[in-house]
């Protein structure tokens with residue numbers, strides 16, 4: 001096993017205009033690992049993902065993917081290297097069909113072809129000619145994940161994929177994340193639900209005020225009641 005992580009983020013600083021949001025974020029994700037990034041609203045989780053994808057106008061620090069520096073590259077070049085973001089708003093083209101949404105994103109050579117997406121998400125296959133805007137929230141989330149997969153990523157970044165979804169759909173998504181993990185995909189998951197994270201994550205890092213304030217495994221997090229009450233939003237009902 002290679003010692004170098006797939007993604008290494010060191011001392012990452014990021015700004016929105018004059019607002020200095022990320023204040024030295026350190027993250028390491030090993031090949032095949034699912035890292036959960038937790039923290040209260042406004043802690044900087046989405047901003048961290050956007051910075052990794054090259055979507056912030058100003059960033060400083062070290063950002064390495066598969067051993068090569070990616071800080072400062074345009075986002076399309078970062079995507080070409082094998083990172084894919086499933087954004088919080090899902091970014092579906094509402095007027096295009098499910099199939100068209102996938103075809104637009106698909107890249108030659110991806111191990112995740114469109115047929116494999118239909119197999120993984122049968123509900124999407126059944127609605128392949130339906131406009132993206134007519135899908136349910138859960139189906140849109142599946143489509144957003146499918147769209148990221150057909151680009152052939154080595155690292156998938158998921159920003160609150162279960163937000164606003166019914167428990168039965170959340171359970172399906174957890175199964176999907178497990179399948180992706182079993183297929184060897186590395187993932188960075190931002191998620192409000194600690195329960196969901198506990199079901200899939202190998203390791204946890206907690207952000208507060210734009211910096212990592214805690215990291216460890218599930219047992220350590222379960223044992224650290226003070227950390228949970230200070231940094232995690234209450235579990236959704």
Ligand SMILES: Nc1ncnc2c1ncn2[C@@H]1O[C@H](COP(=O)(O)OP(=O)(O)OP(=O)(O)O)[C@@H](O)[C@H]1O
Pocket residue numbers: 016019021039040041042043044045046047048
């Ligand atoms: N476009 C923007 N312009 C200016 N400030 C922003 C912008 N987007 C976010 N912020 C600020 O950056 C900080 C971090 O926000 P971010 O969205 O990264 O937090 P988060 O941890 O993902 O929380 P949430 O769960 O609320 O999405 C917050 O103080 C937020 O107000």
